[in-house]
Amino acid sequence: MAIHVEDHPVEYSDFEGTIQKKQYGAGTVIVWDRGTWEPVGDPKESMNAGKLVFRLHGEKLAGLWELVRITKPGDREDQWILFKKRDEWARPLADFDVIKAFPDSVTTNPLGLIEHREPKAGQPTRKPEPELDLAAAIAAPLPAKLEPQRATLASSLPAGGDWITEAKLDGYRMLARVDKGRVRLFTSGGHDWTKKLASLAAEVESLPVSSGWLDGEIVVLKDGLPDFGALQDAIDGSANKDIVFFLFDMPYLDGRDLRNVPLWARRVLLAGLLEGDSERIRFSQDFEAPPAQVFEAAAGLGLEGLMLKRRDARYESGRTQTWLKAKCRLRQELVICGFTARGGKIGEVGSLLLGYYEGSDGRRLHDAGSVGTGWDARTARDLWKRLAPLESDSAPFDVAVAKSRRWSRRAAGSERWVRPELVAEVEFAEWTTDGVVRQASFKGLRVDKPARRVVREDGQTLTRAPAVSRIKVTHPERIIDSSSGVTKLELARFYDSVAPWMLPHLKDRPVAMVRAPDGIEGEQFFQKHVERTGMPGIKAHDRKLWPNHPPLLTIDTVDALMSAAQMNAVEFHTWNSTVRRIDKPDRVIFDLDPGEGVKWPHVQEAALLVQTLLNELGLQAWLKTSGGKGLHVVVPLTPRLDYDAVKAFSKAFVRHLANTIPERFSATSGASNRIGRVYVDYLRNGKSQTTAAAFSARARRGMGVSVPVSWEQLPELKSGAQWTVQTAREYLSFAAQDPWAAYWTTTQSLASAIRRLQ
Known part of the structure; x- marks a missing residue:
């Protein structure tokens, strides 16, 4: 990453020393390299265009380099990304890291020009693109609709092949249909957003396109980076004008179907259409660097990840393997502040309770949540042996976070606190607003770093990669x-x-x-x-x-x-x-199963009625889709009563519903008994009876998924299978908080409810 700052005096280039804290440029400064630079093309025009290519002649750096702007005029900082272009001086990072190889000042350790030490006669490693060939284009009328091509989530970066690498933008997929110069904007689901984004549609109409389909992503940039929350606010608000449309593909253009044309050629055509100076319609830049290096840069910038597309790929509607998406995850050290037993089993750690130091003096220990995955039984036992001698009577946190605000489950009263002396390296998806890690995975102990030096490293993590299980999947192509x-x-x-x-x-x-x-x-x-x-x-x-x-x-x-x-x-x-506590259930589940002829609004109404009656009985309940036709209402319990008592309560509850509102509810199974009514299944509350778990897929057409939701979301639901295997993960990536966060720490008994129901 490179920040454009104000001009400095030439004399400053010789300065070395330490600049005091709170002063501009605070920190230790050395002259790491020196030499000259040679622009390729007109540097002023290149700066204005946001893409500056130049050649360096230094003691450590040489060859072609490129600066690409990632902000727009008016942003708080003028941010760029610096890339080494592929030429005779390019070397794989895995083989040679110039910063590690030459960490010292060239003032105290002069090297002489690298071009004199290691003269190169080679040619750039990247072959030039072949001459533009549109032979595969077909004359065809403009389609009224177009389903976009979608990417498959990658568990690792491709090791071979020729791929185009772009940033994965955190926004909404958008397609523009241009017909006789008039533009309509469609979401990936086919919804017409032209009126919502009227000013953006007008910008697209300024492009030199008579008819066609343009594919891209709309975002709102904050300090040069996509901000999904800002985009959501901008769509229906006054900040609508801040929405930027990044275009990355063009399957149709002026009477020609380009879907069989190789991707690189479609993008050359598209880039040629975007040579104007529009700040709201931009080309999605690809980066000529190994995917692993670009991924590292994307992770360091806090981007969502990368899009990797086969250079020769045709445009195919639906999800394909020729487009991949690789998502970044954060990684850093955290202090181990406590632990819990695995399944209550003494001797094996089930989760680690984490923290980090903050404050101007670095002395306040902040609760960072927990991690419960990433180790095997042997490691669980080893962690126990290391932590047991450090046990203390109370939590060591100076800044605690309420359990109801944590994402991961932590059984109340099961914590065993320790002196904060050991450090774990943890990979995770993001920080919550409370400073807690989400979706954490344990990577190992860090014995090389004192616990007191562990601080939150926002935006500075360099080691990130897509998560992947060690299990190999055989017959991956089998259709489910x-x-x-x-x-x-x-x-x-x-x-x-x-x-x-x-x-x-x-x-x-x-x-x-x-x-x-x-x-x-x-x-x-x-x-x-x-x-x-x-x-x-x-x-x-x-x-x-x-x-x-x-x-x-x-x-x-x-x-x-x-x-x-x-x-x-x-x-x-x-x-x-x-x-x-196998004989003492810790929840009651009411499965709302609509009978023949029941419309979805009646299922939603039934869920609200169930919640209302439960509230009158003094019980809190949580909601999730079933992944099928109905909904699940889940009531957490303190595990005191046995299965017979809990099942008897659920039976009495359902019969009360059916007797009170017989036109809406049925307490009797069988298709003929619930025509036009919702059957509330209480039989799932018996011993050994089961219910589809949250986030389980369902073995039904469409592959619906059971997803926890808030009661406030109920009016927005369209069906019990609103999310599927192909859409649920995308929905979760936008979820700001866990709607079931308080579920895990809610303690309530059925005793009072049973008395009220009798």
């Missing part, structure tokens, strides 16, 4: 659902990506899996117990837990979840109790 085209690999990647959200709902609960070896249209079967084929990572419990039955299974880790996905598990259903 022919109606949506979801493959086994796509389903496995979905579970890998939602694991941080899903595991708290699975952990320590006996699980039953719906497996579909031949896809959901083939034979399906439930698996509740271990079998000879085995699934690495899935835990089989002692038979004593449930006498006279085969061992129960739990899925407690990412690898266990991915192992099940590899063995064709589609759905995950869990008990209402955990293995620690």
Whole structure:
């Protein structure tokens, strides 16, 4: 990253020393390199255009370099990205890091010009683009509709092949249809937003296009970086004029279908149309550098990630493997402040409680949340041995965060606090507004860094990569659902990506899996117990837990979840109790299943009526979609009563509903008993009965997903399968907070509710 600052005197180039804190340029300054620079083309025009190419002749740096502007005029800072262009001086970062190789001042350790020390006679490694060839273009009328091409989430960066690398912009996908010079703007779902974005549509109309389809992303830039929250505010607000349309593809142009034309050629045509000076319609720049290096730069800038597209790819509607998206995750050290036992088992750590130091004196220890994934049983035991001798009586935090504001689950009263002496390296998705890490994964202990030096490193992390499970997926091309085209690999990647959200709902609960070896249209079967084929990572419990039955299974880790996905598990259903208190359920679930002829608004109304009655009984409830036709209302409990008592309560509750509002509710199963009514299933509250877990996919056409939502979202829902395997993860990436955050710490008993209901 490069910041454009005011001009400095030439004499400043020789300065070395330490500038005091709170002064401009504070810190230690050295002359790291010196030499001359040679512009390629007119430097003033290049600066104005936001793309400056030049050649360096230094003691450490040489060859072609490029500065690309990432801000627009008027932003607080003029920010650029500096890239080494591919030429005879380019070397892979894995082989040679010039900063590590030459860290010292050239004033005290002069080297002489590198071009004299290591003369090069080679040519640039990147071949020039072939002459523009549009032979594959077809004369065709302008389509009325166009489904966009979509990218597949990458678990790793491509190791080979010829890819175009762009920044992944945190905004809304948008397509512009131009017909006889008039523009209409459509979202990726086909919704017409032309009136919403009238001024932007007018900007597109200024392009030299008579007819065509233009594909891109709308964003709002804050200090040069996309800000999704600002975009949401701008769409319907006065800041609408701040929306910028980044274009990256053009499948149709002036009577020609370009979808079979290679991507690089489509982009050359598109770039030629955007040579004007519009600040709101921009070309999505690609970067001529190895994807790993661009990913590192994107992560350092705080960008969402990268888009990688095969250079020769045709434009294909729907999700494809020729477009990939790689998302960045944060990574840094955090102080270990406490731990919990895994499943209540003494000797194995289940989660680590984290913190970091803040304040002007660096002495206040701030609660940073917890991490509960990223280690195996051996590491869990090793962590216990290291932490047990450090135990203390109270939490060490100077700045604590309420448990209801934390994203991850933490059982009340289960914390074991320690003296803050050990440091863990943790990878995570983002910081919450309270300074807590989200979706964290443990990477290892840091014995080289004192705990007192651990501070929050906003925007300074350099080591980030897409998360990936160690489990290999065989037969990735197998179609799971022919109606949506979801493959086994796509389903496995979905579970890998939602694991941080899903595991708290699975952990320590006996699980039953719906497996579909031949896809959901083939034979399906439930698996509740271990079998000879085995699934690495899935835990089989002692038979004593449930006498006279085969061992129960739990899925407690990412690898266990991915192992099940590899063995064709589609759905995950869990008990209402955990293995620690197997006979005492800690929740009641009411499954709202609409009968024939029931319209969706009646299902929404039924959920509100169930919530209202529960509130009158003094019980708080949480809501989630079922992934199918209905909704699930979930009531957390303090695990005191046995299954018989809890089931009896749920039965009485449902019968009261059916007797009070018989035209809306049925308490009797069977299709004929619920025509035109919502059947509220209380049978799921018996021992060994299960319900689809939060974030589980459903083995039904379309592959709906059960997603936790807030009660405020209920009026906005369109169905119980509002989100699918192909859309749920994108929705979660925009979620600002967990709607079930308070669920995990809510303690309530059925005793009073039972008395009121009688």
